[in-house]
Amino acid sequence: MPDFAGHVNNFASAAVDLVKVYGSGDTAVRALDGVTAGFPPAAFSAIMGPSGSGKSTLMHCLAGLDTATSGAALLGGKDLTRLSDNTLTRVRRDRIGFVFQAFNLLPTLTAEENILLPLNLAGRRADRAWFRQLVQALGLSPRLAHRPSEMSGGQQQRVALARALVTRPEVIFADEPTGNLDSTSSTDVLNLLRQAVREFGQTIVMVTHDDRAASYADHVVRMADGRVVQAVAA
Numbered sequence: 001m002p003d004f005a006g007h008v009n010n011f012a013s014a015a016v017d018l019v020k021v022y023g024s025g026d027t028a029v030r031a032l033d034g035v036t037a038g039f040p041p042a043a044f045s046a047i048m049g050p051s052g053s054g055k056s057t058l059m060h061c062l063a064g065l066d067t068a069t070s071g072a073a074l075l076g077g078k079d080l081t082r083l084s085d086n087t088l089t090r091v092r093r094d095r096i097g098f099v100f101q102a103f104n105l106l107p108t109l110t111a112e113e114n115i116l117l118p119l120n121l122a123g124r125r126a127d128r129a130w131f132r133q134l135v136q137a138l139g140l141s142p143r144l145a146h147r148p149s150e151m152s153g154g155q156q157q158r159v160a161l162a163r164a165l166v167t168r169p170e171v172i173f174a175d176e177p178t179g180n181l182d183s184t185s186s187t188d189v190l191n192l193l194r195q196a197v198r199e200f201g202q203t204i205v206m207v208t209h210d211d212r213a214a215s216y217a218d219h220v221v222r223m224a225d226g227r228v229v230q231a232v233a234a
């Protein structure tokens with residue numbers, strides 16, 4: 001990418017020559033082999049590629065969930081690879097939202113309690129108007145008192161999305177968010193991700209191996225063998 005370094009601050013999230021090696025010696029795996037890619041603000045981006053191409057590793061480094069071997073993982077222009085563990089924990093809690101394939105809701109909490117959990121953990125007050133707007137947009141009003149076991153997969157993923165959106169994070173990282181859903185629920189969740197970008201200006205970076213899921217994104221970064229092979233606006 002020409003003159004990428006001069007533009008990294010324009011991206012909500014960016015990788016600059018990011019390298020991640022797992023293990024050492026003969027068994028070393030170069031999961032990221034010099035990845036440079038930028039994810040624009042208020043846009044829906046997808047990281048695509050076959051199994052083992054490094055998608056999850058890239059997302060984990062960009063989200064401060066994993067450390068890189070070299071290179072930079074920038075959030076709002078700040079290099080996460082240079083932060084202490086404590087600072088990184090705060091950055092993840094305060095500035096990043098997560099949506100996972102397995103929903104990762106707490107089974108003993110109701111939908112409402114799950115959604116509000118990140119705010120409670122951070123000791124922040126809920127903006128009740130924003131909470132109500134989200135719950136309504138995600139069609140969760142009748143489900144707020146339900147526990148995850150009392151909800152469908154699609155409903156659980158909508159709760160997880162509300163939980164990610166409620167803090168208004170700089171970036172939401174979604175790792176195969178439709179991987180456990182049937183096609184109707186997948187379509188719902190993908191439309192809601194797009195809606196969050198269009199209506200709330202949310203920045204979303206989604207990892208997927210599914211072409212149909214990626215077709216909902218504004219930008220697609222394609223990976224193969226730990227490298228970016230194509231970056232296009234959809």
Ligand SMILES: Nc1ncnc2c1ncn2[C@@H]1O[C@H](COP(=O)(O)OP(=O)(O)OP(=O)(O)O)[C@@H](O)[C@H]1O
Nearest residue numbers: 022029031049050051052053054055056057058209
């Ligand atoms: N903790 C680890 N230890 C060793 N190797 C790992 C580890 N995590 C990932 N790898 C290797 O790094 C490479 C990239 O893995 P990664 O999970 O990022 O790929 P992916 O594109 O997300 O794959 P999938 O779509 O199957 O989840 C693979 O060769 C994988 O085996």
